[in-house]
Every structure is written in C-alpha cells, then in structure tokens.
Amino acid sequence: MLKISNKKGIYQIMDYFVHKTAIVDESVVIGDNTKIWHFSHIQSGATIGASCTLGQNVNISNNVKIGNGVKIQNNVSVYEGVTIEDFVFCGPSCVFTNDLTPRARYSKNHKYIPTVIRHDATLGANCTIVCGHEIGHHATIAAGAVVTSNVKPHSLMAGVPAKQIGWVCECGQVLDANKKCPDCGREYEEEDNELRDKRNGN
Numbered sequence: 001m002l003k004i005s006n007k008k009g010i011y012q013i014m015d016y017f018v019h020k021t022a023i024v025d026e027s028v029v030i031g032d033n034t035k036i037w038h039f040s041h042i043q044s045g046a047t048i049g050a051s052c053t054l055g056q057n058v059n060i061s062n063n064v065k066i067g068n069g070v071k072i073q074n075n076v077s078v079y080e081g082v083t084i085e086d087f088v089f090c091g092p093s094c095v096f097t098n099d100l101t102p103r104a105r106y107s108k109n110h111k112y113i114p115t116v117i118r119h120d121a122t123l124g125a126n127c128t129i130v131c132g133h134e135i136g137h138h139a140t141i142a143a144g145a146v147v148t149s150n151v152k153p154h155s156l157m158a159g160v161p162a163k164q165i166g167w168v169c170e171c172g173q174v175l176d177a178n179k180k181c182p183d184c185g186r187e188y189e190e191e192d193n194e195l196r197d198k199r200n201g202n
C-alpha cells in the first residue's frame with residue numbers, strides 16, 4: 001500500500017505500488033494491486049487497470065488505455081493510439097508503432113493510427129506490431145515476429161512478416177494437430193477459418 005500526502009498534509013491511501021524511481025504524471029488512473037517498477041513513466045491521461053504489472057523501463061504514453069490483469073515486461077513503450085485489453089501479456093522489448101510513414105521534419109499533428117490488442121493475447125519478446133491492426137483475443141505472437149496484418153483469435157503468428165503457423169489454447173499452449181491442448185486438454189474445432197472451443201462454442 002502506498003501513502004502519499006497532498007499539500008494539506010492529508011494522506012491518500014492508494015492500493016497500488018509505484019517504485020520510487022518511476023514517474024507518474026498528472027491525471028493518470030491506476031487500478032488497485034497494480035505494480036509499476038523501476039524507471040517506468042506513465043504519461044498524462046493514461047488509464048491502467050487493476051492487478052497489472054509494469055516492469056522496468058516501461059513507458060505508457062498520453063491517453064493510452066490498458067485493461068485489468070495486464071503484464072508488460074521490461075523495455076516496452078506503449079504509444080498513443082494503442083489500446084490493450086484485459087490480461088494481455090507484452091513480452092520484453094516488444095515494439096508498438098503509431099505512424100506508418102514517420103518523418104522527423106514533418107509532424108503528423110497527433111493523427112495516430114490505432115492498434116488494438118484484444119484480451120488474453122500474448123506478444124512475444126522483441127516482436128513488432130505495425131500500427132493499424134487488431135490482434136485477436138488469445139492470439140500469440142512469436143518472439144521476434146513482425147505483425148503487418150490483422151490477427152485472428154487464437155492464432156499463432158511467427159516470422160517476418162508474421163504468418164499463421166498454428167493455433168493456441170486459451171491457456172497459452174500451442175495446440176497439437178488435432179487441435180487439442182497437450183497441457184490442459186481443451187479441445188477445439190476449426191470452422192470458417194476460426195477456432196471454437198468444443199465445450200462452449202467460443
């Protein structure tokens with residue numbers, strides 16, 4: 001629990017943790033049980049949900065919205081225009097973008113191209129998400145992949161540019177050839193190039 005005092009000396013009790021080397025700007029919302037570690041910077045207008053973990057050297061840009069239960073590993077910058085839903089895992093040094101054709105000399109006047117990472121998706125270490133795309137729920141992006149298209153829910157994407165090389169279970173494990181999870185036993189079926197859980201059709 002973190003206690004801070006305002007100018008009148010009144011303590012405000014916050015149920016989240018911000019390491020003393022991190023910087024949190026004005027007008028930021030941070031949910032309960034969230035932890036923000038060394039040298040991270042949360043910029044003005046950002047919203048971070050409950051029970052998130054932001055590692056070392058994480059930058060959350062102005063007005064970015066991050067859901068609940070999100071884990072962001074070291075050295076990740078989440079730029080304006082990116083939305084991250086609940087329980088997304090951002091691997092170390094993964095890269096977001098918000099401008100397809102940047103130039104130092106020509107400002108885009110904050111016309112950022114949006115990117116959405118749907119709930120429970122995983123972004124592998126050092127992958128790059130080219131802006132303007134949606135990463136479907138429960139999808140996994142392999143380490144080092146460069147995503148240049150929309151990604152279907154539960155799909156496993158790898159390579160440069162990233163192509164679908166398989167399907168991923170709700171639990172994160174890669175499905176076998178019968179679309180069964182070797183870890184948790186969940187079984188799926190493919191219909192219209194989409195994956196459905198056999199138990200509940202989702």
Ligand SMILES: CC(C)(COP(=O)(O)OP(=O)(O)OC[C@H]1O[C@@H](n2cnc3c(N)ncnc32)[C@H](O)[C@@H]1OP(=O)(O)O)[C@@H](O)C(=O)NCCC(=O)NCCS
Binds near residue numbers: 124
């Ligand atoms: C993509 C991934 C999930 C595949 O796991 P897997 O199913 O156990 O994969 P395998 O090691 O059996 O490899 C299967 C094939 O995919 C290839 N492959 C594996 N990872 C790859 C990657 N990141 N990029 C490109 N190809 C990859 C393998 O070379 C292999 O190719 P082949 O069939 O031609 O030999 C895993 O390699 C990965 O990248 N996980 C993300 C790890 C990460 O970033 N964690 C962050 C937190 S520490």
Ligand SMILES: [Zn+2]
Binds near residue numbers: 169170182185186
């Ligand atoms: Zn599973």
